[in-house]
Amino acid sequence: MLEELVQILANERDVGAYFRLTLHAPEIARRIQPGQFVHIRILPMRDALLRRPFSVFQAAGDNVSILYKVVGKGTAVLSRMQAGDQLGALGPLGHGFTVPKSAGEKPLLVAGGYGMAAMYLLAQCSPRPGVVFVGGRRRVDILCEQEFRALGWDVCATTEDGSYGHRGLVTEPLVAELRRDAKGKRLFACGPTPMLRAVARIAEDFDVPAELSMDEHMCCGVGVCLTCVIPVKSADGWEYQRTCTEGPVFDSKEVLWEVPR
Amino acid sequence: MNLAVQVGALRMQNPVTVASGTFGYGVEYARLLDLNQLGAVTVKGIRLGPVRGNSTPRTAEVASGMLNAIGLQGPGVDGFIAKYWPFLKELTVPTIINIWGTSVEEYAEVARRFDAVEGVGALELNVSCPNIKEGGAQFGTDCKLLSQVVAACRRATRLPLITKLSPNVVSIAPYARAAEEAGSDALAVTNSYPAMAIDVETRRPKLANVTGGLTGPCIKPIAIKLVWEAAKAVKIPIIGMGGIQDATDAIEFLMAGASAVAVGTANFYEPQTALQVIAGIRSFMERKGIQDVREIVGSVITDR
Ligand SMILES: Cc1cc2nc3c(=O)[nH]c(=O)nc-3n(C[C@H](O)[C@H](O)[C@H](O)COP(=O)(O)OP(=O)(O)OC[C@H]3O[C@@H](n4cnc5c(N)ncnc54)[C@H](O)[C@@H]3O)c2cc1C
Ligand SMILES: Cc1cc2nc3c(=O)[nH]c(=O)nc-3n(C[C@H](O)[C@H](O)[C@H](O)COP(=O)(O)O)c2cc1C
Ligand code: FES
Numbered sequence: 001m002l003e004e005l006v007q008i009l010a011n012e013r014d015v016g017a018y019f020r021l022t023l024h025a026p027e028i029a030r031r032i033q034p035g036q037f038v039h040i041r042i043l044p045m046r047d048a049l050l051r052r053p054f055s056v057f058q059a060a061g062d063n064v065s066i067l068y069k070v071v072g073k074g075t076a077v078l079s080r081m082q083a084g085d086q087l088g089a090l091g092p093l094g095h096g097f098t099v100p101k102s103a104g105e106k107p108l109l110v111a112g113g114y115g116m117a118a119m120y121l122l123a124q125c126s127p128r129p130g131v132v133f134v135g136g137r138r139r140v141d142i143l144c145e146q147e148f149r150a151l152g153w154d155v156c157a158t159t160e161d162g163s164y165g166h167r168g169l170v171t172e173p174l175v176a177e178l179r180r181d182a183k184g185k186r187l188f189a190c191g192p193t194p195m196l197r198a199v200a201r202i203a204e205d206f207d208v209p210a211e212l213s214m215d216e217h218m219c220c221g222v223g224v225c226l227t228c229v230i231p232v233k234s235a236d237g238w239e240y241q242r243t244c245t246e247g248p249v250f251d252s253k254e255v256l257w258e259v260p261r
Numbered sequence: 262m263n264l265a266v267q268v269g270a271l272r273m274q275n276p277v278t279v280a281s282g283t284f285g286y287g288v289e290y291a292r293l294l295d296l297n298q299l300g301a302v303t304v305k306g307i308r309l310g311p312v313r314g315n316s317t318p319r320t321a322e323v324a325s326g327m328l329n330a331i332g333l334q335g336p337g338v339d340g341f342i343a344k345y346w347p348f349l350k351e352l353t354v355p356t357i358i359n360i361w362g363t364s365v366e367e368y369a370e371v372a373r374r375f376d377a378v379e380g381v382g383a384l385e386l387n388v389s390c391p392n393i394k395e396g397g398a399q400f401g402t403d404c405k406l407l408s409q410v411v412a413a414c415r416r417a418t419r420l421p422l423i424t425k426l427s428p429n430v431v432s433i434a435p436y437a438r439a440a441e442e443a444g445s446d447a448l449a450v451t452n453s454y455p456a457m458a459i460d461v462e463t464r465r466p467k468l469a470n471v472t473g474g475l476t477g478p479c480i481k482p483i484a485i486k487l488v489w490e491a492a493k494a495v496k497i498p499i500i501g502m503g504g505i506q507d508a509t510d511a512i513e514f515l516m517a518g519a520s521a522v523a524v525g526t527a528n529f530y531e532p533q534t535a536l537q538v539i540a541g542i543r544s545f546m547e548r549k550g551i552q553d554v555r556e557i558v559g560s561v562i563t564d565r
Contacts, residue, residue, distance in 0.1 A: 001292050001293065002292070002293070003293055003532060003533070041530055041531070047324040047325045048322055048324075049322070049325065049326070049327070049477060049478070049526070049529075049530050050322050050327065050529060050530055051529070051530050088531070090293075090532070216317070217317075217318055217320065219320050219327065219329075219529045220283075220528070220529040222285075222289050222290065222293075222532070223285060223289045224283065224284055224285030224289045224290065224305075224528070224529075225282070225283065225285075225320070225329070225331070225529060226305075226314060226319065226331045226334045227317075227318075227319050227320040227329070227331070229314070229317060229319070229334070230317070239313065240313055240314060240334060245289075259316055
C-alpha cells in the first residue's frame with residue numbers, strides 16, 4: 001500500500017456514462033493484484049473531501065487504468081479532468097480474488113455494469129480461459145466485451161431490455177451453464193449487491209465455490225474508520241468485517257446478507 | 262527551536278497527535294507514514310468488552326465534512342491489549358488510549374485495567390460520543406455525571422487523564438471546570454457535533470443510526486471558539502481538534518489556547534496531514550522568529 005500523486009495520461013468516454021481513465025502510477029501498477037482497488041483523491045473537488053474507491057481495470061508497465069461510471073459529484077468532476085492533470089492515489093488496497101492455480105477449474109465470472117472492471121486482471125491471470133457472464137440494463141451497460149474475447153474468454157451478455165445479447169438477468173445463463181455441468185466450476189462476481197446475493201444463492205444451490213467483490217461506501221479505504229463493514233460469519237456467530245481490508249472480495253459462504261438479530 | 266509540549270504529565274515531542282477513531286490503532290497507517298514523527302498516537306475508543314457498533318450506512322459525506330455513526334466498534338480492553346498493544350508499545354512516541362463506558366464504574370474499570378499496562382501515555386475519557394444510546398454524550402452533557410466519571414477514573418489510575426468534552430452544551434466553561442476540579446490533567450476539545458442528513462430520493466436518513474456526528478473542516482470555526490472559551494475557564498492544557506487540514510488550522514487552535522492539536526477526518530483523505538502540519542508549524546515558527554511553540558499557545562489578541 002502506498003500513496004502517490006499520479007498523472008492522468010488519458011480520460012476518455014467509453015460508452016454512455018462510462019469513462020476510461022489511464023494513470024501513470026508505476027508503483028501501484030507493479031503491485032496490483034486482481035480484485036484490488038485504488039482510493040482516488042479527486043483534487044479539484046472542493047467541498048467534497050473524501051476519496052473515491054475504484055477497482056483497477058488494467059495494469060501494464062507503469063500504467064493502470066480504471067473504468068468508471070459517472071454517478072455523482074466526484075465521478076462528474078473526474079470525467080472533466082484531462083491528460084496532464086493530477087490525482088492522489090492510495091493503493092493497491094484490499095484483499096482481491098484468489099487466482100485459480102491449476103487449469104483444472106473452469107472460472108465463471110459474473111459482472112454487472114462497471115463490475116466488469118474488477119474482473120479483467122483476474123481473467124488475464126487465470127491459467128485457463130472461462131466464461132464471463134455480463135449483464136446490464138441496456139446495451140451501453142455491457143462493457144469491454146472485446147477485451148475479454150481477446151484473452152480467449154467466452155462472453156455471454158444479457159440485457160434487461162433485450163437490446164443486446166440475451167434478454168433477462170445475468171444470472172439466468174449462469175444457472176443454465178451450471179445445470180449443464182457444475183463440476184469443477186468456480187464463480188467470481190462483482191456488481192450491484194442484489195446480483196451478488198443472487199450469485200451467492202446460486203453457488204449454494206449448485207455447491208460451487210464463489211468469491212464476491214462487495215461494493216460498500218468507504219472513507220479511509222485502509223481499515224481505520226469502520227465505515228465499510230458488512231456482517232460476516234465468525235467463530236462466535238458473526239462479526240463486522242471491513243470491505244476495504246478483509247474485502248472487497250469475500251467468500252460467498254461467509255457473507256451474511258442481513259445483520260442477525 | 263522547541264516544538265515539545267507537556268499535556269499534564271504527558272510529554273509530546275511536538276504538539277500534533279491524531280484524533281481518536283480516525284487513525285485506527287496506528288498500525289494501519291504505519292506503512293504510509295512514520296508514526297514516530299507524531300507527537301502521540303491516539304487510538305479508537307475502547308470499552309471493557311468488544312463492541313460490534315451500529316448498522317450501516319455509518320457515514321455520509323456532506324459539504325466540507327462528513328457525518329459518522331460508527332457506534333464505537335472495537336475489540337474491548339483484552340482484545341486491544343492482545344492485538345494492538347504489542348505494536349503500539351514499541352513506538353517511541355506515546356499512545357493515548359481513548360476509553361468509554363456505559364456507567365461510571367465501567368469507565369473506572371477500564372482506567373484501572375490500563376493502569377496495569379506498562380507504557381501507556383495517557384487515557385482520554387470519551388464522554389462525548391453522540392452515536393451510542395447509553396454512555397457517551399450523556400456523561401459529557403451533565404456536569405455532575407462528568408465530575409463522577411473523571412473522579413472515579415482519577416482514583417483508578419495514575420495515568421494522565423484527558424477529558425474529551427462534548428460541543429453540544431450551551432457553555433463549555435462549567436464542563437471544563439468540572440473536569441479540572443475532578444482531577445483531569447487536560448481537556449480534549451472537541452468531539453463531533455450531533456447532526457443529520459436525508460436522502461431526498463428515498464426520504465430516508467443517510468445514516469442507519471438516523472443521526473450522527475459532524476466532523477471535518479466545516480466544524481473548525483465552532484471548535485476554535487470552544488477551545489478559546491475552555492482555555493479561559495481552566496488552567497489545565499487543552500488538545501484542540503475539529504477540522505484541521507493544515508498547519509494554519511492547527512496554529513489557529515494553538516492561538517485560541519490549545520497546547521496541542523489532533524488531526525481527525527483529514528486523515529481519511531490525506532494520511533500525511535499530521536506530518537504536514539508538524540512541518541508547517543516549524544516553518545511558521547521560522548518565518549515568525551518564534552523559538553518555542555509554547556509561545557503561540559493562547560496568543561490570540563482579542564483587544565482592538
Ligand atoms: C471496492 C470498490 C470498487 C469500485 N470500483 C468501481 C469501478 O471500477 N468503477 C466504477 O465506476 N465505480 C466503482 N466503484 C463505485 C465508486 O466508488 C462510486 O461510484 C463512486 O465513489 C461514486 O462517487 P461520486 O462522487 O460520483 O458519487 P456521490 O454519490 O456524489 O458520492 C457520495 C459519497 O458516496 C460514495 N458512493 C456513492 N456510490 C458509491 C458506490 N456505489 N460504492 C461506494 N461508494 C459510493 C462516494 O464514494 C462518496 O463518498 C467501486 C466501489 C468500491 C467500494
Ligand atoms: C469516523 C470517526 C470515528 C470517531 N471515533 C471516535 C472515538 O472512538 N472516540 C472519540 O473520542 N472520538 C471519535 N471521533 C471524533 C474525533 O476524534 C474528533 O473529535 C472529531 O472527528 C473532530 O475532529 P475532525 O474534524 O478533525 O475530524 C470520531 C470521528 C470520526 C470521523
Ligand atoms: S473505509 Fe475505512 S475502514 Fe474501510
